[in-house]
Amino acid sequence: MAAADRALAIDPTAKGALKQKRLALFAAADKAEDERAAYAKADQAVAALNRLEPDHPYGLIYTIQGHIARGEIPPQPARNGLVRAAKQAPFDLGLALQVGQLLPSEGAVAAAIGALQPVAANPHGEALSRQAKRMIAFLQGKPEGVPVSFAAFYAEGPETAPDGAPQG
Known part of the structure; x- marks a missing residue:
């Protein structure tokens, strides 16, 4: 973090330094005595990055990750930012x-399946592809407009093979 601070002292708009400072602050926040204050300090680096590049995927992702790391339900602007980041980084x-x-928790089941389909179809995705296929299978048949929790999905147990058949 010291290197990032030195770089920011020279150029407060150094985006790379802000990214590195954010990473260091978030890593330290997990171990801090006062986690809330430590995360608030990390959020300042994210806010500075977002002011410089309001539509950059990193800042959009970091915003929602900060809420999740604190065990908070991300507010709608952070959730919207994650969706926007995914569109910018397909x-x-x-x-x-x-x-x-994220989308099924808002009742957007069809949009969630649409977001997962390219991941499921990726021939090089292996674990992510299998995960996406399982998620799609879990979501199929769920009603649109009704929030869906993945708690039952993660409690289901065995991972499925790429063809959808249970393994071993």
Whole structure:
């Protein structure tokens, strides 16, 4: 973090330094005596990054991750930011998977399946692809407009093979 602070002292708009400072502050927040204050300090780095680049996927992702790390339900602007980040970074399969998990909690089952389909179809995705296929199978048949929790999904147990058949 010291290097990031030195870089920011020279150029307060150094985006790379803000990203590194955010990473260091969030890592330290988990171990801090006063986690809430430590996360608030980390949020300042995220806010500075978002002011410089309001539509950059990193800032949008960091915003929602901060809420999740604190065990909070992310507010709607943070949730919208995650969806926007996924649209800006369609190559990021992990981000698409996060969106596919977020949208059903808002009752957007069809949109979640749509976000998960490219991940499921990726021939190089292996674990993410299998996870997306399982998530799609879990969501199919769930009513649109009714919030869906993934708690039962994660409690289901065995992972499925890529063809959807239970393993071992």
